Amino acid sequence: MAQTVFIEAINQAITEEMRRDENVFIMGEDIRRAVYGATADLLGEFGEKRVLDTPLSENGFFGAAIGASLVGMRPIVETLTSFMWVGMDQLISQAAKMRYMFGGQATLPVVYRATMFYGAGSAAHHSDRSYPMFMNMPGIKIVVPSNPADMKGLLKSAVRDDDPTIIFEDGTLFGMRGEVPDDAELPQGELVVPFGEAKIVREGTDVTIVGIAGAVNHAIVVADQLAADGISVEVIDPRTLVPFDKQTVLDSVEKTGRLVIADPAHKVCSAASEIASIVAEEGFWSLQAPIQKVASEQVHIPYTPSLEKLVYPDVAKITAAVKRTLES
Amino acid sequence: MTRTDAGGELCVTKATVLLLAARIGLLQKPEGLTVDIDRDLLLLMLRRMWMIRNFELKVMEVHAAGEFTGAAHPYIGEEAVAVGACAALEDTDYITGNHRSHGHPIAKGGRVDKAMAELYGRIDGYCKGKGGSMHLADYSIGILGESGILGSSVPVAVGAALAAHIKGEKFVSLAFFGDGASNQGALHESMNLASVWKLPIIFLCENNQYAVTTSYAETVAVEHVSDRASAYNMPGLLIDGQDAIAMYEATSAAVARARAGEGPTLIEGLTYRYEEHSLGLGRVRRGEYRSQEEIDSWRKRDPLEILEGSIISQGVATREECDAINAETLDEVERATDFARNSPFPEPEELFEDMWANPIPQP
Numbered sequence: 001m002a003q004t005v006f007i008e009a010i011n012q013a014i015t016e017e018m019r020r021d022e023n024v025f026i027m028g029e030d031i032r033r034a035v036y037g038a039t040a041d042l043l044g045e046f047g048e049k050r051v052l053d054t055p056l057s058e059n060g061f062f063g064a065a066i067g068a069s070l071v072g073m074r075p076i077v078e079t080l081t082s083f084m085w086v087g088m089d090q091l092i093s094q095a096a097k098m099r100y101m102f103g104g105q106a107t108l109p110v111v112y113r114a115t116m117f118y119g120a121g122s123a124a125h126h127s128d129r130s131y132p133m134f135m136n137m138p139g140i141k142i143v144v145p146s147n148p149a150d151m152k153g154l155l156k157s158a159v160r161d162d163d164p165t166i167i168f169e170d171g172t173l174f175g176m177r178g179e180v181p182d183d184a185e186l187p188q189g190e191l192v193v194p195f196g197e198a199k200i201v202r203e204g205t206d207v208t209i210v211g212i213a214g215a216v217n218h219a220i221v222v223a224d225q226l227a228a229d230g231i232s233v234e235v236i237d238p239r240t241l242v243p244f245d246k247q248t249v250l251d252s253v254e255k256t257g258r259l260v261i262a263d264p265a266h267k268v269c270s271a272a273s274e275i276a277s278i279v280a281e282e283g284f285w286s287l288q289a290p291i292q293k294v295a296s297e298q299v300h301i302p303y304t305p306s307l308e309k310l311v312y313p314d315v316a317k318i319t320a321a322v323k324r325t326l327e328s
Numbered sequence: 329m330t331r332t333d334a335g336g337e338l339c340v341t342k343a344t345v346l347l348l349a350a351r352i353g354l355l356q357k358p359e360g361l362t363v364d365i366d367r368d369l370l371l372l373m374l375r376r377m378w379m380i381r382n383f384e385l386k387v388m389e390v391h392a393a394g395e396f397t398g399a400a401h402p403y404i405g406e407e408a409v410a411v412g413a414c415a416a417l418e419d420t421d422y423i424t425g426n427h428r429s430h431g432h433p434i435a436k437g438g439r440v441d442k443a444m445a446e447l448y449g450r451i452d453g454y455c456k457g458k459g460g461s462m463h464l465a466d467y468s469i470g471i472l473g474e475s476g477i478l479g480s481s482v483p484v485a486v487g488a489a490l491a492a493h494i495k496g497e498k499f500v501s502l503a504f505f506g507d508g509a510s511n512q513g514a515l516h517e518s519m520n521l522a523s524v525w526k527l528p529i530i531f532l533c534e535n536n537q538y539a540v541t542t543s544y545a546e547t548v549a550v551e552h553v554s555d556r557a558s559a560y561n562m563p564g565l566l567i568d569g570q571d572a573i574a575m576y577e578a579t580s581a582a583v584a585r586a587r588a589g590e591g592p593t594l595i596e597g598l599t600y601r602y603e604e605h606s607l608g609l610g611r612v613r614r615g616e617y618r619s620q621e622e623i624d625s626w627r628k629r630d631p632l633e634i635l636e637g638s639i640i641s642q643g644v645a646t647r648e649e650c651d652a653i654n655a656e657t658l659d660e661v662e663r664a665t666d667f668a669r670n671s672p673f674p675e676p677e678e679l680f681e682d683m684w685a686n687p688i689p690q691p
């Protein structure tokens with residue numbers, strides 16, 4: 001089992017998928033020189049036709065990826081969440097809707113890798129955690145990895161999936177080290193993580209914490225700290241939000257009776273909101289305390305560190321929420 | 329003449345490229361057939377133009393009778409643009425369309441029965457009734473689908489051309505859009521992208537001169553949409569959009585350029601919308617935005633009369649043969665309408681079908 005940095009896991013997944021299938025190609029801004037790291041060495045191995053540096057034209061190249069996918073290619077687009085607004089028409093009017101609108105004729109195996117850079121002084125225009133907005137729109141699969149192994153395995157699934165997918169890559173995790181199994185160690189011979197299967201990261205009996213993306217790691221810290229106080233926390237990582245494995249969450253809440261959801265997105269209509277509503281509708285009689293949402297405050301991301309750190313879910317906020325559920 | 333604003337030469341004969349004044353200038357009539365077009369292809373073009381005309385007339389009739397609801401945008405008056413352009417394409421080439429797009433699939437060889445059934449919202453429609461008038465598609469013959477968001481399908485067409493470029497294949501793609509959409513950022517991003525990558529695509533502007541009620545002269549900063557090509561280092565051709573042969577010839581030249589790996593071309597077919605923007609807008613109060621004289625002057629250059637005039641004067645076919653083609657398409661449109669009327673509406677179970685290629689549970 002190799003220790004691998006998150007950004008290297010992305011690179012491994014792309015490289016392996018491009019080797020496996022010549023229809024896979026990657027496009028984005030400054031990817032040949034790998035400004036953000038994930039596309040290092042791709043140009044040398046796969047050449048200019050399969051590693052495309054684009055102009056600053058998100059509407060244009062998001063759409064070009066869609067068109068290429070319709071005729072047999074499997075594009076990977078590298079972008080940032082904050083640039084997705086510029087290309088929203090293609091993501092919503094075309095990628096999400098084409099298959100249904102055309103009665104199933106269109107198949108769009110296109111992957112958008114959207115990095116969420118937040119928490120490091122990037123200010124309001126470069127810190128978006130926008131997955132809930134896409135959850136509201138049918139037609140796009142949504143992936144939120146929290147560690148290098150899942151990042152690699154989920155990206156490989158995304159490339160092989162025949163539906164449009166956005167992978168929200170948590171920029172706070174880019175330097176994270178984690179164990180990524182070698183393919184030879186795996187019974188199926190390769191690391192591919194299926195969509196719609198949540199992972200129980202820590203087993204516990206008193207409180208369930210569902211974490212989204214980077215917040216999973218805060219939840220793990222909380223679980224470890226509270227274990228010393230005799231509080232048993234179960235941590236669940238849904239890994240994909242569309243599809244969402246609600247049964248794993250409902251089963252956990254049935255066992256613990258308490259639910260905290262930690263979500264780096266803004267709290268109104270967040271992923272946490274949707275998960276809370278599912279449990280309120282379908283798991284209400286399991287609950288022994290009100291559900292706690294720990295999501296980002298409903299303000300823009302301020303530049304100054306003294307204010308930015310107040311916005312996101314963190315260990316202290318999640319711990320406080322867990323304790324509120326136990327006081328009830 | 330050949331326009332070579334930038335980006336190389338396109339071989340187009342003099343008769344097909346008309347010098348037009350802004351909007352409706354004096355149009356120079358083509359000097360008959362200037363290229364050697366196969367007789368069968370000419371008659372196929374005539375058949376498809378009559379098919380579109382008769383399809384649209386039928387749509388207007390049954391829509392007025394309340395047989396289906398929703399918006400529908402008649403293509404009458406513009407038939408030569410789609411038919412001339414698509415005659416230059418193979419089944420393996422791709423097109424994308426827009427809201428005014430019943431004509432595009434018919435021009436590419438699509439089925440009128442499945443198109444009509446789609447307008448009726450029936451299960452035998454092209455999209456099982458889920459798309460309707462503005463979203464026809466036929467993936468079996470390269471019709472990648474139409475977009476009700478204008479300009480939005482153009483990047484998609486660029487992507488199909490990108491696939492040809494990456495794979496080294498010879499197919500091309502062609503994006504239909506209007507003068508209104510020529511102001512969309514998506515169009516400009518697409519033209520730049522296609523030009524820097526030398527993609528095999530034809531940007532085909534159907535300039536029918538009005539975006540709903542707004543004249544393109546008031547919203548386009550250059551004299552002609554085709555002038556915009558120079559900003560993207562590609563040839564820009566201004567073509568008489570009422571002349572199917574001219575459209576065919578210009579598109580053929582652009583297709584040859586694309587297949588040779590020389591990059592994209594912008595073609596502007598100057599044409600005219602006879603009808604109002606959309607059916608079903610009868611209750612919307614409409615101000616005067618074009619004169620009867622203007623409408624009449626364009627109707628005098630009807631694309632079907634022009635093509636039939638060329639065909640008959642050149643001895644390709646007789647008046648009777650042309651009339652027979654018209655009559656046959658009328659019959660086919662009638663049969664298509666019966667097919668649509670007799671096709672069932674989708675059952676409730678259809679609601680959740682076709683969302684995903686790899687289905688996931690409904691939340």
